[in-house]
Amino acid sequence: MNTPFPFSAIVGQDQMKLAMILTAIDPGLGGVLVFGDRGTGKSTAVRALAALLPKITVVEGCPVNSQRPEDCPDWAHVASTKTTQRPTPVVDLPLGVTEDRVTGALDIERALTQGEKAFEPGLLARANRGYLYIDEVNLLEDHIVDLLLDVAQSGINTVEREGLSIRHPARFVLVGSGNPEEGELRPQLLDRFGLSVEVRSPDDISERVEVIRRRDAFERDTEKFLRKWQREDGKIRKAILAARDALATTRTPDAILTDCATLSVALGADGLRGELTLLRAARALAAYEGATAIDRDHLRRIAPIAMSHRLRRDPLDEAGSVARVERTVADTFG
Numbered sequence: 001m002n003t004p005f006p007f008s009a010i011v012g013q014d015q016m017k018l019a020m021i022l023t024a025i026d027p028g029l030g031g032v033l034v035f036g037d038r039g040t041g042k043s044t045a046v047r048a049l050a051a052l053l054p055k056i057t058v059v060e061g062c063p064v065n066s067q068r069p070e071d072c073p074d075w076a077h078v079a080s081t082k083t084t085q086r087p088t089p090v091v092d093l094p095l096g097v098t099e100d101r102v103t104g105a106l107d108i109e110r111a112l113t114q115g116e117k118a119f120e121p122g123l124l125a126r127a128n129r130g131y132l133y134i135d136e137v138n139l140l141e142d143h144i145v146d147l148l149l150d151v152a153q154s155g156i157n158t159v160e161r162e163g164l165s166i167r168h169p170a171r172f173v174l175v176g177s178g179n180p181e182e183g184e185l186r187p188q189l190l191d192r193f194g195l196s197v198e199v200r201s202p203d204d205i206s207e208r209v210e211v212i213r214r215r216d217a218f219e220r221d222t223e224k225f226l227r228k229w230q231r232e233d234g235k236i237r238k239a240i241l242a243a244r245d246a247l248a249t250t251r252t253p254d255a256i257l258t259d260c261a262t263l264s265v266a267l268g269a270d271g272l273r274g275e276l277t278l279l280r281a282a283r284a285l286a287a288y289e290g291a292t293a294i295d296r297d298h299l300r301r302i303a304p305i306a307m308s309h310r311l312r313r314d315p316l317d318e319a320g321s322v323a324r325v326e327r328t329v330a331d332t333f334g
Contacts, residue, residue: 008232030194031174089130137176196309
């Protein structure tokens, strides 16, 4: 297994890193969609964040990473009650994957050799309590994306086929990435991702040099590089854990609720999912920064990543959706 690059050593791409941190604080945000150029650190960032997080406690042999023996599904027949520590799982979902591979299916080998009808868990079982990463999500078949988003929202994977009736927890953070020039996601699918970030290759020469310097140092002496960035990663980990504890007590003034609704109306966003995500992400940001309550500055900074992918397309506006959100925020909040 390749050693993940330190999260804190990733140069630039601040919005992408912030979006991923917020999902680590509040996994219920609905995942992150990262669109942009190839080779801009999208997969590196999700693996680095998962490696930075504390290990999770799981029951030995449980295929869905249950924390307690009583949470293991009956069909898994888990004999052990011992628990162990395991890194936060990051499961890759490849293009061309079948529905059976995603959700799980009848264990054909066991059925043929032992005559038993048993369930073979899929990728959703492995991703429970972790991350499910889809590179080039815009090229994934629609029925697989629909399936993933339904499970991501409910947190339950249900399999009804070949005489099997299986349910198991499948709570994960969905991270999708892709290049919009190779295909677009349907608007209804875009809306189901909580946060969206656009990434670009850096134009600044010094920034590009720093990317090369750090990557080269990592590959030449990985252990030394990891030790160098261990403390910075530790600071982020500590802040994430503190923010998780603080979420429940972070206050939401009534004026902030009005601001969320006003901004959504001004942007012309359909439905209410946008403002609900805006509020939730702003609360996670406030908790991450140690604030006791959400304020407008949190909304200003979160709005581009919470709202830009929910706008209707305007062919007369060439500035892009992020610029439209920033302009509307300035007009609305002053």
